[in-house]
């Protein structure tokens with residue numbers, strides 16, 4: 461699969477490198493492809509290309525949007541025509557001190573992203589756990605829960621496969637408006653990690669019967 465990473469920091473770098481190591485064709489879209497950090501990332505990934513964000517988007521079937529919320533609109537609107545592409549939105553619209561969300565309840569970052577990425581098939585995923593868990597979602601025999609949501613069934617199936625191959629337990633949370641719940645859910649993880657002494661090395665699990 462051709463995957464474009466839009467913002468290759470903690471999240472984009474981790475997921476992009478893992479997908480590249482799994483054999484996908486990954487284009488890392490960064491602000492400065494010549495920076496030391498960018499070159500180190502490519503070395504870590506073992507394969508893939510470093511390019512600007514618009515070029516990474518052009519060649520991709522699947523785009524991971526992993527910039528801070530404050531940059532998301534400008535970045536997405538600079539990417540050109542995204543019609544038909546799958547856009548995985550990991551962005552949490554966090555207040556700078558991580559104490560809450562800038563928007564929520566009546567809309568979500570994912571729904572805003574869907575407006576900016578006109579014609580794209582947006583799936584909210586990978587936003588409810590830390591990037592360190594993205595590097596390794598296995599806990600003994602258990603796998604970290606990964607909720608995703610979106611309005612396009614085929615796009616969700618693709619994202620489910622991309623999450624499962626990394627070792628997650630992907631679970632469909634419903635339509636894109638469910639991001640109104642998945643974004644506050646990310647805050648629970650953040651508050652437990654940083655405010656309640658859990659640290660970053662934990663994940664949620666779904667039990668059913």
Ligand SMILES: NC(=O)c1ccc[n+]([C@@H]2O[C@H](COP(=O)([O-])OP(=O)(O)OC[C@H]3O[C@@H](n4cnc5c(N)ncnc54)[C@H](OP(=O)(O)O)[C@@H]3O)[C@@H](O)[C@H]2O)c1
Nearest residue numbers: 467468469470471491526527528529531551552587590591
């Ligand atoms: N960190 C986590 O554990 C985690 C977990 C779930 C979801 N998220 C969400 O994932 C997103 C990324 O988080 P992160 O921790 O990966 O952040 P990060 O390490 O700071 O990486 C952000 C990336 O966005 C780029 N960027 C920043 N401002 C930009 C701008 N104005 N224009 C273009 N590119 C810009 C950065 O480029 P440069 O390298 O050039 O600065 C960097 O590649 C956030 O929305 C966050 O809420 C994070």
